[in-house]
Amino acid sequence: GEDVEQSLFLSVREGDSSVINCTYTDSSSTYLYWYKQEPGAGLQLLTYIFSNMDMKQDQRLTVLLNKKDKHLSLRIADTQTGDSAIYFCAAAGSARQLTFGSGTQLTVLP
Amino acid sequence: NAGVMQNPRHLVRRRGQEARLRCSPMKGHSHVYWYRQLPEEGLKFMVYLQKENIIDESGMPKERFSAEFPKEGPSILRIQQVVRGDSAAYFCASSPPLYRASDYGYTFGSGTRLTVV
Numbered sequence: 001g002e003d004v005e006q007s008l009f010l011s012v013r014e015g016d017s018s019v020i021n022c023t024y025t026d027s028s029s030t031y032l033y034w035y036k037q038e039p040g041a042g043l044q045l046l047t048y049i050f051s052n053m054d055m056k057q058d059q060r061l062t063v064l065l066n067k068k069d070k071h072l073s074l075r076i077a078d079t080q081t082g083d084s085a086i087y088f089c090a091a092a093g094s095a096r097q098l099t100f101g102s103g104t105q106l107t108v109l110p
Numbered sequence: 111n112a113g114v115m116q117n118p119r120h121l122v123r124r125r126g127q128e129a130r131l132r133c134s135p136m137k138g139h140s141h142v143y144w145y146r147q148l149p150e151e152g153l154k155f156m157v158y159l160q161k162e163n164i165i166d167e168s169g170m171p172k173e174r175f176s177a178e179f180p181k182e183g184p185s186i187l188r189i190q191q192v193v194r195g196d197s198a199a200y201f202c203a204s205s206p207p208l209y210r211a212s213d214y215g216y217t218f219g220s221g222t223r224l225t226v227v
Binding site: 035102 | 141143145150151152153154155158165166169201205216217218219220221223
């Protein structure tokens with residue numbers, strides 16, 4: 001089955017860019033998502049990318065997809081303290097299930 | 111239009127008791143998905159239901175766990191004889207009938223945090 005992996009922690013200074021990386025194993029995963037989870041809260045869908053795309057930009061968020069290496073990244077420009085949260089990468093194929101990574105804890109330092 | 115509603119937000123149970131978690135889908139949604147998040151892990155798929163029917167329960171533990179989505183009322187995830195290892199956050203998502211995760215991702219509820227003492 002699908003396996004999705006992320007690094008556990010990332011610290012950046014306020015105003016810098018953050019890059020969160022994710023790898024997945026199933027090349028048939030054609031839809032990839034980034035979710036944000038704040039403490040004690042549910043998951044908020046941030047953005048998504050389809051496998052026929054290399055890049056998607058949405059305001060401060062840029063998603064890059066390298067299908068050959070099965071590597072996905074989320075770049076947050078001008079990172080703010082309100083961006084501190086856990087970020088999950090998730091993959092979906094044709095099924096209705098999402099496979100999530102373990103999450104990256106982003107800490108934004110003043 | 112309220113989002114996916116889960117209750118209770120927090121639930122404490124002693125070992126051996128039963129836990130009932132409720133999920134009310136978004137208005138007009140007839141499909142419900144349950145996911146479990148163990149401490150410091152990502153979400154793991156448990157079960158996918160439509161009203162009065164279980165579509166995919168491949169992620170459900172074989173014993174003690176059951177789920178239902180009746181014609182009327184919320185979806186219920188039931189855990190019998192809870193053990194400490196059941197302590198986790200349980201999240202629900204919902205969708206209309208023809209919607210797929212491959213469309214635009216699911217909307218999740220805020221979750222129920224179950225603590226077994």
